[in-house]
Amino acid sequence: MNRLILLSIIMLMPLCLAQDINVEKLLAYNKWSSQYQRVYLNEHEKLFRQMIFFEKLQKMKEHNSNPNNTYSIHLNQFSDMTKEEFTQKILMKQDLVGHLTKGASQEATHNDVNSEAQLNSKSPTLAASIDWRTKGAVTSVKNQGNCGSCWSFSAAGLMESFNFIKNKALVDFSEQQLLDCVIAANGYNIHGCDGGWPAYCVDYASKVGITTLKNYPYVGVQNKCNVTGTNNGFKPKQWNQVPNTSNDLKMALNFSPVSVLVDANNWDGYQSGIFNGCDQSLIILNHAVLAVGYDKQDNWIVKNSWGPYWGENGYMRLAPNNTCGILKYNIQITA
Ligand SMILES: *[C@@H]1O[C@H](CO)[C@@H](O)[C@H](O)[C@H]1NC(C)=O
Ligand SMILES: *[C@@H]1O[C@H](CO)[C@@H](O)[C@H](O)[C@H]1NC(C)=O
Ligand SMILES: *[C@@H]1O[C@H](CO)[C@@H](O)[C@H](O)[C@H]1NC(C)=O
Ligand SMILES: *[C@@H]1O[C@H](CO)[C@@H](O)[C@H](O)[C@H]1NC(C)=O
Numbered sequence: 459m460n461r462l463i464l465l466s467i468i469m470l471m472p473l474c475l476a477q478d479i480n481v482e483k484l485l486a487y488n489k490w491s492s493q494y495q496r497v498y499l500n501e502h503e504k505l506f507r508q509m510i511f512f513e514k515l516q517k518m519k520e521h522n523s524n525p526n527n528t529y530s531i532h533l534n535q536f537s538d539m540t541k542e543e544f545t546q547k548i549l550m551k552q553d554l555v556g557h558l559t560k561g562a563s564q565e566a567t568h569n570d571v572n573s574e575a576q577l578n579s580k581s582p583t584l585a586a587s588i589d590w591r592t593k594g595a596v597t598s599v600k601n602q603g604n605c606g607s608c609w610s611f612s613a614a615g616l617m618e619s620f621n622f623i624k625n626k627a628l629v630d631f632s633e634q635q636l637l638d639c640v641i642a643a644n645g646y647n648i649h650g651c652d653g654g655w656p657a658y659c660v661d662y663a664s665k666v667g668i669t670t671l672k673n674y675p676y677v678g679v680q681n682k683c684n685v686t687g688t689n690n691g692f693k694p695k696q697w698n699q700v701p702n703t704s705n706d707l708k709m710a711l712n713f714s715p716v717s718v719l720v721d722a723n724n725w726d727g728y729q730s731g732i733f734n735g736c737d738q739s740l741i742i743l744n745h746a747v748l749a750v751g752y753d754k755q756d757n758w759i760v761k762n763s764w765g766p767y768w769g770e771n772g773y774m775r776l777a778p779n780n781t782c783g784i785l786k787y788n789i790q791i792t793a
Pocket of ligand 1 (some may be wrong): 524525526
C-alpha cells in the first residue's frame with residue numbers, strides 16, 4: 459500500500475504542481491474532510507489526499523458545467539481516493555471476475571424447466587416502466603465499506619426482494635453470513651473482500667438458508683463462518699441466468715429484481731441523472747448490484763451498496779441497452 463501511494467505521488471506530482479491551489483479549493487477541502495471525518499497517517503498523506511481531492515474537484519466542475527453531460531458528479535466518500543485505490547478496495551479484482559464468469563455459467567442456472575418460457579407466461583406483456591421500490595419490495599440501501607463484498611449485497615438484495623414478492627415479508631438478510639460462509643471450504647471459488655459471485659450465494663442459501671441482518675450483522679471484514687446446520691432461514695429453490703438482451707432483462711424485471719454485474723470503474727463520483735460514462739469498448743465486470751426496474755425511456759434503475767449518500771439516494775439510473783455491461787451476467791430467482 460505504501461508503495462502504491464508513493465508511486466501515485468510521483469505520478470501525480472507534475473499535475474499537482476501545475477495546479478493553483480486557492481482559498482476556495484482549500485475551503486472546499488476542509489468542508490469535505492470534516493464531513494467525511496478524514497483522519498490521515500501523517501502530513502504527507504494529508505497533502506497527497508488533498509492533491510487528489512483538488513483534481514477531483516476540478517474534474518467535477520468541468521463535468522458539471524458541460525450541458526452535454528446527462529449526469530452530474532459530486533464529492534463523496536471516494537473523493538480522496540486514486541483510481542487505483544478505488545478499483546482495489548471497492549471493486550472486485552478484474553482477473554477474479556474474468557475467472558469467475560468463465561466458470562460460472564453452469565452454477566448460474568439451476569432449474570428444471572425452461573425458465574424463459576416460465577417468465578414469459580408470468581408476464582406476457584412488458585410494463586412501460588417498472589420500479590420495485592414503489593411496491594415496497596426493496597430494502598434500504600446498505601454500505602459495503604472498504605471491502606469488495608458487493609456480490610454479497612447484490613445476492614442478499616435479490617433474495618430479500620424475492621422473499622417479499624413470494625412471502626410478503628420485507629426482511630434484511632445477512633451479507634456477513636455470505637461473506638463469511640460462501641467460501642472455498644464450503645466449495646465456492648470466492649475471495650471474500652476481493653470479490654465473489656452472486657450465483658454462488660444463491661446456491662449456498664438454497665442449501666443452508668440465509669439468516670437475517672439482525673441475527674448476523676455486517677462488519678465489513680471476513681470472519682469465521684458462524685452458522686451451523688441447514689435451516690438458517692430463507693431458501694431459494696430455483697434460479698437462472700437472464701439472457702443478455704435488453705428485452706430479456708426487461709422481461710425478468712417484470713417478474714422481480716435481478717442481480718447484475720457491471721463495470722463500475724467510472725461510477726465513483728456519480729451524483730444524479732442518466733449515467734453513460736463507461737468505456738463501452740473496454741467493459742470489465744468488476745461490481746455487482748441489484749437492478750430494480752427501468753423507466754419509460756428504458757433507463758435501468760439499479761440499487762448500489764455504497765450507502766444512501768452516493769448517487770440518487772444510493773441508486774443510479776443507467777442509459778439503455780448494455781451500458782456498463784449490465785446485460786452480460788445476470789441472475790434471477792424464480793422459485
Ligand atoms: C456539446 O455537443 C455539441 C454537439 O455535439 C458540441 O458541438 C459542443 O462542443 C459540445 N459542448 C461541450 C461544452 O462539450
Ligand atoms: C456466533 O453466533 C452466536 C449466536 O448466533 C453468538 O452468540 C456468537 O457471539 C457468535 N460468534 C461470533 C464469533 O461472532
Ligand atoms: C450474448 O449471449 C450469447 C449466447 O447466449 C453470446 O453468443 C453472445 O456473445 C452474448 N453477447 C454479449 C454481448 O455478451
Ligand atoms: C438502445 O436502446 C434504444 C431504446 O430502447 C433503442 O431504440 C436502440 O435501438 C438501442 N440501441 C442499440 C445499439 O441496441
